[in-house]
Amino acid sequence: MLTLYDYLDSGNGYKVRLLLAQLGRAYRRIELDIDKGETRTPDFLAINPNGRVPTLLLEDGRPLAESNAILCYLAEGTAFLPAEPYEKALALQWLFFEQYSHEPYVAVARYVARHLPADHPRQAELPALRTRGRQALQVLEDHLASRAFLVAERYTVADIALYAYTHVAEDGGYDLAGFPALRAWLERVSRQPEHRGLFDVAT
Amino acid sequence: MLTLYDYLDSGNGYKVRLLLAQLGRAYRRIELDIDKGETRTPDFLAINPNGRVPTLLLEDGRPLAESNAILCYLAEGTAFLPAEPYEKALALQWLFFEQYSHEPYVAVARYVARHLPADHPRQAELPALRTRGRQALQVLEDHLASRAFLVAERYTVADIALYAYTHVAEDGGYDLAGFPALRAWLERVSRQPEHRGLFDVAT
Structure with a gap:
């Protein structure tokens, strides 16, 4: 299953949540509180060295950062990303x-x-x-x-x-x-x- | 032929010039001096309402803005953009x-x-x-x-x-x-x- 490192008040995280819902894809969500520095811990920096949410883990554990790159990855081949x-x-x-x-x-x-x-x-x-x-x-x-x-x-x-x-x-x-x-x-x-x-x- | 609205000292413009050279694609370059406000004229804003260079005109005149979107467009299907x-x-x-x-x-x-x-x-x-x-x-x-x-x-x-x-x-x-x-x-x-x-x- 996909795993989304996320922060609920983040519009960048919301983009990914919205597309996942509209694609009907299940995912596990892990909340990191930006205001409490939870995106700057050694454990999270090992996943995303730029220390930002959203970060997606694919089913095999490979990480992908940058909300708009995640949107393109998830939308490729669907009506949400034009093929032309x-x-x-x-x-x-x-x-x-x-x-x-x-x-x-x-x-x-x-x-x-x-x-x-x-x-x-x-x-x-x-x-x-x-x-x-x-x-x-x-x-x-x-x-x-x-x-x-x-x-x-x-x-x-x-x-x-x-x-x-x-x-x-x-x-x-x-x-x-x-x-x-x-x-x-x-x-x-x-x-x-x-x-x-x-x-x-x-x- | 492709037309590139450009500013020579712009690294964003340079990205596109470098890829065009490495793709071996000919293009016409139109220099706009950012410091003189040449990207904010009514004529240029009609091409890119966000008033920025680089902006590419395709062979048929359709405009494309944002240096990194231009890179992806030009690199699609070549070794410069992974297909995987x-x-x-x-x-x-x-x-x-x-x-x-x-x-x-x-x-x-x-x-x-x-x-x-x-x-x-x-x-x-x-x-x-x-x-x-x-x-x-x-x-x-x-x-x-x-x-x-x-x-x-x-x-x-x-x-x-x-x-x-x-x-x-x-x-x-x-x-x-x-x-x-x-x-x-x-x-x-x-x-x-x-x-x-x-x-x-x-x-």
């Missing part, structure tokens, strides 16, 4: 956009606002994070103004990856009122078969 | 590591040190950037201590992506003296057939 070369490349384009231009602002603002004390020095980063995060949300809004899903007009891993932190962006102080196409897309994603919420663990 | 599912997933793992844990520190430190004035307020970010960048370099060092290349014991897009900014890390104030396995790997990568340097444009 240009569509597949666009799915990857959005996965890299998510990790470089979206997650470091949308997810990190949520982390600072939700996990750090109100008097923590990193609270001062929030205005700059939110400026960059809104730019990423605007790129999504403009793209989705004329499309139902991010790639190939159907639900793929690109939607899963971008949905994960966008649907809880308000936790980080983002107001989605000015992003109507984005909100309609969030609703469409949430209506996909076997959808799960962030804390709705299907094990 | 787990090896392919590990290549993607390293490409996402590069964009999330390496480039934002190793490349951004180089950008601040090289492109911004000595009295620019962002110079104050350098110590924190270098701390995180050294952590990423250490992950590479530990991995390469027992391996010739990052994945599958052969040269792949994962090596191209990590080589791009690592081989000019010293521009950003990183000292590679304490990373012997990393330096040996840089040397191995530089000896691959049809290798090109950062500013060595083969058009």
Whole structure:
């Protein structure tokens, strides 16, 4: 059986949980509390030397890290990852956009606002994070103004990856009122078969 | 013919130039000066709404952004991207590591040190950037201590992506003296057939 090293509040972990549920694949989940340093223990660093969740162990125990690499691995050969070369490349384009231009602002603002004390020095980063995060949300809004899903007009891993932190962006102080196409897309994603919420663990 | 919107000093652009040279593929290169705002013009934003180089135009004019997505698209079906599912997933793992844990520190430190004035307020970010960048370099060092290349014991897009900014890390104030396995790997990568340097444009 697959084993997922995970942290329930992590949107990156949620991506993998959501796809596993939608693929109907059973897995064992091991919770590591990031705030308590449980991803920095020698035992876990032996599995993922970069010390991050999610990390997947395949049935034979081989490890795979990086949420979006895990999505591609699990989705290969299924409807969740396009087989047509240009569509597949666009799915990857959005996965890299998510990790470089979206997650470091949308997810990190949520982390600072939700996990750090109100008097923590990193609270001062929030205005700059939110400026960059809104730019990423605007790129999504403009793209989705004329499309139902991010790639190939159907639900793929690109939607899963971008949905994960966008649907809880308000936790980080983002107001989605000015992003109507984005909100309609969030609703469409949430209506996909076997959808799960962030804390709705299907094990 | 392929068209590459590019910026010569960009390691992200260099990744694509290096792979195109090693694939023996001809392309037209259009230089956009990031420092002069040439990636933020209405004409370029119509091609890549996220306003970044490299962006590739396929022969039929369809655009593809994100350097590592471009690498995967061009390398699909060649020796530069493993076909075996787990090896392919590990290549993607390293490409996402590069964009999330390496480039934002190793490349951004180089950008601040090289492109911004000595009295620019962002110079104050350098110590924190270098701390995180050294952590990423250490992950590479530990991995390469027992391996010739990052994945599958052969040269792949994962090596191209990590080589791009690592081989000019010293521009950003990183000292590679304490990373012997990393330096040996840089040397191995530089000896691959049809290798090109950062500013060595083969058009």
